[in-house]
Amino acid sequence: MSNVFAKSSFNVRKMAIVGVLGAISAVLGMTPIGFIPVGPTNATIMHIPVIIGAIVEGPIVGMLVGLIFGVFSLIRAITTPTVISPVFYNPLVSILPRVLIGLVSYYTFVAVRKMNKKTSVFILISIWTAVLAYLSFSFVKNIGVYSSGSISLGRLIFSGALVLFTLFIGVISYKKLNYNALDVMLSTILGTLTNTVGVLGMIYVFYGRWFVEMMGGDPDLAGKVILGVGIANGIPEIIIAVIIVTSVILGMRKQSK
Numbered sequence: 001m002s003n004v005f006a007k008s009s010f011n012v013r014k015m016a017i018v019g020v021l022g023a024i025s026a027v028l029g030m031t032p033i034g035f036i037p038v039g040p041t042n043a044t045i046m047h048i049p050v051i052i053g054a055i056v057e058g059p060i061v062g063m064l065v066g067l068i069f070g071v072f073s074l075i076r077a078i079t080t081p082t083v084i085s086p087v088f089y090n091p092l093v094s095i096l097p098r099v100l101i102g103l104v105s106y107y108t109f110v111a112v113r114k115m116n117k118k119t120s121v122f123i124l125i126s127i128w129t130a131v132l133a134y135l136s137f138s139f140v141k142n143i144g145v146y147s148s149g150s151i152s153l154g155r156l157i158f159s160g161a162l163v164l165f166t167l168f169i170g171v172i173s174y175k176k177l178n179y180n181a182l183d184v185m186l187s188t189i190l191g192t193l194t195n196t197v198g199v200l201g202m203i204y205v206f207y208g209r210w211f212v213e214m215m216g217g218d219p220d221l222a223g224k225v226i227l228g229v230g231i232a233n234g235i236p237e238i239i240i241a242v243i244i245v246t247s248v249i250l251g252m253r254k255q256s257k
Helices: 002-030 048-057 059-079 085-089 096-112 117-147 153-214 219-256
Strands: 035-038 041-044
Touching: 002 048, 002 059, 048 059, 048 096, 048 153, 048 219, 059 085, 059 096, 085 153, 096 153, 117 153, 117 219, 153 219
Parallel strands: none
Antiparallel strands: 035 041
């Protein structure tokens, strides 16, 4: 009897987490909170609850949160349409990549844990160094842009604060999680790439020329244009996701002690 009760409670807890993380993802999509300025672009963070769910509770929870994220994207495309919204009416564009985020994030997390310590530390330091270099370059660039009056003081301050916060999280994560921080980081990177590459890849396969034409680009250069969109959006989204997911996991592990 006790085993049955434990199993039931376990399932209820997981479903509750799915509901909470799914709701967070939906709220992020409905408000400006879901978009964070990084350099010249805005990073989407609506996929982050999917990654956290997968890391903390496993692939099923991650995939279910991803399903909620994908369904919400489909509904949003229908209820608040733009010129490119029709591509998201296709579940292979709006839903499938979001479900796969949970799957990729979890199994990356598990696989990286088997990596030896020296390799993990080297990769970990390399990634944090690259992130800091990118953010520092963006901050220096924003100083020049601010002097010309193209961006606000608030955005410049945020850019500088992001560099300092990233440095802080990088140092703390290394001290608290040591080389184990790499599993969180790489699962976040690949989970984010699954979202970016999955969505844009499906758009290219099914609607490439039309999509680029609606964006005002040359349909004959559909591949290059979509790749450019992926790079411009993907890099900031990876950086923000790494910072936020690492911060959340650090907080959760601290509370569990």
